[in-house]
Amino acid sequence: MKSEIHIDSLEHYKLPRRQVLALGGAAFVTMAILGLTSSRSEASPLKTKERLAQLTHDAELQKGRVAITLPALTQDGARTRLKVEVDSPMSEDDYLKALHVLAERNTVPNVATYYFSPLSGKAEITTRIRVAKSQTIIVAAEMSDGSFYLAKARCNVARGAGGCG
Amino acid sequence: MKPQAPRIRMPSIAKLGDVIQIKTKIRHPMETGWRKDGEGKSVPRNRITRFVCTFQHQGQNHEVISADYDSGVSADPYLVFYSKVIGAGTYTFEWQADGGNVYSTSVPMSVAELPSS
Numbered sequence: 001m002k003s004e005i006h007i008d009s010l011e012h013y014k015l016p017r018r019q020v021l022a023l024g025g026a027a028f029v030t031m032a033i034l035g036l037t038s039s040r041s042e043a044s045p046l047k048t049k050e051r052l053a054q055l056t057h058d059a060e061l062q063k064g065r066v067a068i069t070l071p072a073l074t075q076d077g078a079r080t081r082l083k084v085e086v087d088s089p090m091s092e093d094d095y096l097k098a099l100h101v102l103a104e105r106n107t108v109p110n111v112a113t114y115y116f117s118p119l120s121g122k123a124e125i126t127t128r129i130r131v132a133k134s135q136t137i138i139v140a141a142e143m144s145d146g147s148f149y150l151a152k153a154r155c156n157v158a159r160g161a162g163g164c165g
Numbered sequence: 166m167k168p169q170a171p172r173i174r175m176p177s178i179a180k181l182g183d184v185i186q187i188k189t190k191i192r193h194p195m196e197t198g199w200r201k202d203g204e205g206k207s208v209p210r211n212r213i214t215r216f217v218c219t220f221q222h223q224g225q226n227h228e229v230i231s232a233d234y235d236s237g238v239s240a241d242p243y244l245v246f247y248s249k250v251i252g253a254g255t256y257t258f259e260w261q262a263d264g265g266n267v268y269s270t271s272v273p274m275s276v277a278e279l280p281s282s
């Protein structure tokens with residue numbers, strides 16, 4: 001965005017090419033520093049909210065139908081057992097389409113997205129996820145009719161996921 | 166750590182219409198690319214990014230379940246899911262990793278005869 005402003009200023013004030021390049025370079029360095037510091041810090045619940053809105057196409061998020069089994073306290077966040085069950089008949093015309101799993105305080109909130117089909121038989125998965133620190137895990141279930149159901153579960157971590165940050 | 170042969174635990178025979186449980190596990194570090202080794206050098210990213218389970222039945226491929234994995238999936242990805250048995254066929258499990266590596270395995274499924282009465 002910053003570079004666009006500089007292109008405008010080039011047209012309006014006819015700055016010498018070298019100066020414009022220098023300005024552009026300075027803007028790039030500033031952005032790089034900002035980007036570098038923010039990329040290493042944890043994802044904020046706000047960023048997770050944005051990501052969730054992206055995944056759910058800003059649809060209305062309803063309550064219910066999704067049950068999360070997650071330990072309330074874990075010694076090792078790097079391998080946290082997560083079980084998600086969704087109330088769905090899993091028939092040809094009414095089935096769970098996708099499950100989006102987000103961890104709001106991991107370095108990157110995205111954990112995984114699972115895609116189901118009527119052949120999945122049962123709307124349930126069990127897996128192991130990285131929980132970097134004590135936080136809330138968010139699961140959004142996308143049904144075949146386009147509706148979304150949201151569930152959250154709190155997980156406290158005695159020791160974080162290490163490499164996951 | 167090299168990826169090991171994937172491990173699958175599931176019944177090899179079931180009745181038509183049954184819902185079976187499938188347990189899958191593969192040995193993989195799921196390296197995020199953010200970690201540093203003992204000498205302070207970055208450990209290159211090496212992740213499984215996608216998992217697909219398909220069922221081959223009468224020459225047709227049906228997708229049972231698939232998943233896009235991001236950084237939040239633990240090392241040695243483990244996944245338990247279910248499948249409805251629609252006939253005899255073969256289940257194929259495929260893990261796609263960074264660098265174009267693909268690990269896969271197949272398990273045949275047969276259908277039990279219905280008791281004659």
